[in-house]
Amino acid sequence: MERINAFAEKEFIALYENNKRAISRLHEARKNVYERLTNASVQPISVPWVLPDSIDFSIPDNSMKFAQHLYCSEDGTFETSLNPWENGVVTEELNNGAVCWLRNLDRKKWSLEIPYEVSGVTTSMFPDLVIVRSDAQGYVFDILEPHDPSRKDNYPKAVGLAKFAEKHWDIFGRIQLIRLKKGVDGREHFYRLDMGKTTIRNKVRGITSNEELDRIFDADAVRED
Template sequence: MRNLDRKKWSLEIPYEVGGVTTSMFPDLVVVRADAQGYIFDILEPHDPSRKDNYPKAVGLAKFAEKHWDKFGRIQLIRLKKGVDGREHFYRLDMAKATVRNKVRGITSNEELDRIFDTDAERED
């Protein structure tokens, strides 16, 4: 499901910019079914060139810290070139405490870039 901005039904996640709390609306909320019932995923593809990149990542990590056990996946996703020279999707898995802890402490897009380089999982 496309999670549209600012609708009554939209999933809204807070994040801070310069000490002011604002809202992000992750692009996708995926609903899957398994033998135990429904699983909900939050997937946020995000352009790394945007200024709000790292604040939104921090907000998503803080949200995941509180709610990771209620979702199948909570991921920040980028399209970038791999070592093979081709573009691939790379995902930061916010269900992992090590990833959340790294992301929660960043203060720049450059730091987030480094976390993508070291911790993101490539999807082929």
């Protein structure tokens, strides 16, 4: 029986992998059927991140209206609350020609979720921003995480992003951990460590402390303003 189960699971995974792009275009109710099947598998299956036609989103009391969000109301704006780092990164991206952006919320059904480990326990991060750019080959989706370097989860999240980039480099463009710090001109700028680059993620993948991450930031992070 174990051999039959193993064979059936192997065949199911192969069928799913060969047809997952077609599955992603099905309506929600039908996709949920396949989601239950993949979640029942003993072997983890990589499920594509697919955005729905609309999203559930609460509007905070201190919200502001923003332009060029991927989802918007009838007047073309999107209301949410961004901290200064998030707001600054979005502004910089739009100034650099981004098509649109997505505020990625925690633990929504539509959210982009990335695993990382803390003391051997796997948990999830929900990167703050997804940026959509356009190039000669079509649209490019970037994952951007502005993150305060004083937080204890800095290096585990960096390692998680590096491992995610290693596995999904063909789907996403830039996968960046971002810090705001002073440059040589004495002014504050956003410095970006891009796990989409092989040399960067190879350095980050094996670190075990925030101090190691700080040194990599000092040596390899770049500005895009």
